[in-house]
Amino acid sequence: MTKVIADITMSLDGYVTGPGADVEHGLGDAEELHEWVFSQDRVDTEILEGATAVSGAVVMGRRLFDTVDGPHGWNETMGYGADQVGTPPFVVVTHSPPSEVRLERDLGMRFTFAAGVSEAIEQARLVAGEGHVVIMGGGDVIAQALDGDLVDELRLHIAPMLLGGGTPLFGRGTRRRYRQAEVRPSTNAIHVTYERVTDPDAAR
Template identity: 35%
Template sequence: MKVCTGASMSLDGYVSGPGETGFEHLFAWYGNGDIDMPTGNPEMTFRLTQASYDHQKAFTSELGALVVGRKLFDFTNGWGGKHPLEVPTVVLTHNPPTGYEDNKWFAFVTDGIESAIAKAHEIGGGRTVGLNSGTIASQALDAGLLDEVWIDLVPVLLGGGTPFFSGLGSAPVELEGPLESVQGNRVTHLRYRVKK
C-alpha cells in the first residue's frame, strides 16, 4: 500500500492565506499553461504547462482512492456528487452527513485515520491512496502511515493562514528527497518520501 499527500503551498508554508485568501496565487499554475487537463466536472478544465501536466498525471494515474476530511467535503458540497479526480473518496468524520450514504463515489468512516486508509485501499483496488488535507495527512504521519509528500511550492509569501501540516505529534519528521523537482509556471513540484 502506498499513501501520498500533496498540496499547493506558499513558500512560507501555507495552503491558504489569512481568512481563506491567496488561492489566486496558490492555484495559478492550474490555469497558466496550454495543455488541457479535463476533470470529472465538465465545467472545470485545468490548463497546465507540459511540465506540470506530466507531473500531475504521474500522480493521478496511479491514484486509486482519496481520503478527505469533513471540512473539505462540506466546503465543496461533496463536489456536486463526485470528486473531480473521479476516484472513490472516503470522508473521515465523527458525524456522517445526513442524506448521504455510501455509494460508488463516497464512503464515510468514523473510526479513525487507520480505518479510513484501509477503506480507501480496499475501494481503490489496492492502488495509491491520496490524502487530501493537511489535517488528515498529519494524522496519517503520526500513525506512521504516510509514504510520500508532494508539494507544489508557489513563489508567494502569504504571511499567515492555514499551515499544510498542523498538530504534528511526531515532529520532527525527516523526509527523503526531493525525489523529483519539476519546474512549472509559478510552481515548483517537489516530491518527498517519508523516512521510516
Template identity: 40%
Template sequence: MTTRTGQVNCNITISADGYSAGLNQTEERPFGDDGSDGTGGKLHAWMFDSPEENQAEIDQMAAAAAFIMGRNMFGPVRGEWDRPWNGWWGDNPPFHTPVFVLTHHERDPQPMDGGTTFHFVTDGIESALEQARAAAGDGDVTIVGGATTINQYLTAGLVDELRLHIVPFTLGAGTRLFEGVPPLNLEQVKSRAATSVTHVTYRVLS
C-alpha cells in the first residue's frame, strides 16, 4: 500500500466577516460588490500592492502540484458553454500545473501557456480530488476556491489544512466561507500579521 505524502489544503482570501466575494458577480466584476471597483482589488490588494511583504504566502500558494477550483472561479456561468472562453485567467494562468474545475458541463481539457491545463470535472468533488491527487503525485493539492467549493470539501472532511488571508474590512453579504459547514475542530498552526492582511493557517482536526 502506497502512503500519500502530499496534503490537501485550501487557500483563500476573505473579508473580516468571512466573505470571499460580494454580491452581483459578473464577467467584468469577478468579485462583485467588494467595496472597491469590483475587480477584487480590495480583497486581493495584499498580493499585488505589497508582494515583497507577502512573498512567503504567495510562494506557498504557488507551490501546489495540482489545483482545484469551482466553476465560477474559472469564469462566470455561460449556460452550457455557449461560446468558447478561457476564463478569468488570461493566456498564461499563474498555476503552471493541472487545474481541476468543478462544473456540470462537459468540456475538453484546455491547455494554456506556461504549463497550466484546465480539466473540467462533472462527477463531483471526490472525483476532482482523486484526479488532482493522481496528477500531484507526492505533492500538495490546493483548493483555491471559491468559498462554496471549499465549503463542500470541508463538509466532506477532505481537507488537511486551511490557509486564510483575512483583509481588514467587511462586506456584509456575498459568498461566505463556512456557510452550511458543520462545526469543525481546528488547530492553529501559524499566523502572521502584515500591513493589509493577516495570514492564518489551521490544521483541520475533524
C-alpha cells in the first residue's frame, strides 16, 4: 500500500536551512547540514539508496523546485537521492507553474504542478505505482502536510549541529502522536523514522 513519507534533514534545534536561504543558496549558510549526504558512511549510503528506491513519486515546494531546477541545481551526477540521481515523477506545489523546466528539457525528468499540498499528494499517488509518495521539502510544505494529518511516516535526518536560526521545520500546529519505528546512527547524522499513530492506545 502506498504510504506518504515526509523525509527531510534538520539541525538539532529544528532548522532545515540556515539563515540566508534563497534560490542560489538552498541551505543558506548551513551547507554542513547535508554533510551526511555527501560524506557518506555505510549507514548513510544505505539510507539514501533505500529511500530513493522506494520513491514512487515526489512532492516538493516551489522554492525547493526553483533551487534544484536552477542553473546550479541538479545535474547528471547529483540529483534526487544525491548521487543516486533518482528520476521518479515530481509534483510541485505552486500557484504559478513555470513556463519551462530545465530538468525536463535537459535530463528528461517529469514534473507536474498543483495548487496545494493535499492536491499535490493526490496527484503523486496517481503516478507512484508500487512506490511511496515522498515529500522532500521544503519545511513549510512538510509542516502543512503534518498539520493536515497527511503523513503516514516522518523520516528525520538529524545533523549534529545547532544553527540558531534559519527555516524551522516545526512551528505552532496541530498536536500529533507518532510511534518511533527506527533509529539508525551514522558518523554524520542520526536517521529516525516515526510512524503516525491513529489509535492512541496502540502507542502505549
